[in-house]
Amino acid sequence: xxxxxxxxxxxxxxxxxxxxxxxxxxxxxxxxxxxxxxxxxxxxxxxxxxxxxxxxxxxxxxxxxxxxxxxxxxxxxxxxxxxxxxxxxxxxxxxxxxxxxxxxxxxxxxxxxxxxxxxxxxxxxxxx
Numbered sequence: 001x002x003x004x005x006x007x008x009x010x011x012x013x014x015x016x017x018x019x020x021x022x023x024x025x026x027x028x029x030x031x032x033x034x035x036x037x038x039x040x041x042x043x044x045x046x047x048x049x050x051x052x053x054x055x056x057x058x059x060x061x062x063x064x065x066x067x068x069x070x071x072x073x074x075x076x077x078x079x080x081x082x083x084x085x086x087x088x089x090x091x092x093x094x095x096x097x098x099x100x101x102x103x104x105x106x107x108x109x110x111x112x113x114x115x116x117x118x119x120x121x122x123x124x125x126x127x128x
Contacts, residue, residue: 085093
């Protein structure tokens, strides 16, 4: 190895070693700040939850209990997810659904009628 190359490598290593502690201190400071911020956020969130629980505490009257039951059932509707299908798979599913619907229609058309015939007029007795 040449003298010039060796000197250059030593110089680079020295600068890297000098930068190391500074970088480490900077990163540790960022970590401490982040931990502190997350703790503050969690504390704020739990305080908000406690306040909400106190606010929404049901009264002993029947009317308030009915309102609470209605509020639970009246949540936002679940949004349907759009399936990420290839065109071939989409066509395959569509064909399967069409076949299922056709079978259902055929079953309804040939369903046996459990009641008597309804082909009678007023005044006539139904034929059984």
